[in-house]
Amino acid sequence: MRKPLPADMFDELCPSSLLPMRFGDKWAPLVICCLEGGxxxxxxxxVPLWRVTPKVLTQSLRSLERSGFVIRHAGQAMVEYELTPLGRSLLGPIAVARDWAQEHWDELLDAREAYDAGLTGSVAGRKE
Incomplete structure (x- = not known):
């Protein structure tokens, strides 16, 4: 039996929300991470993607399937999604991007707060 996915796998303070790049749509890297264990x-x-509506999660899964990252197994009683070898090849880059975001967490939050406050010049290193 597989270990259940934790509900707080992607909490609101998850660095993945600050990733500077996307693999597919907004939720694709999170879906890929959820499928890492099988x-x-x-x-x-x-469970961990509780902030994603079922409709959007379905769209994300279809997009990942279309791109060759995920395969959909439809059995008589259930449907499962699994990473393809191509999808698995994204786990490394996603981990690097996640680590980068975690390392620069404070800088990213400061930049966003400054931007929202209208102070982009001083944070981005640009002179006004």
């Missing part, structure tokens, strides 16, 4: 049912993916 095939998962849609309902299993919904």
């Amino acid at each position: 095939p998962r049912r849609f309902s299993e993916l919904r």
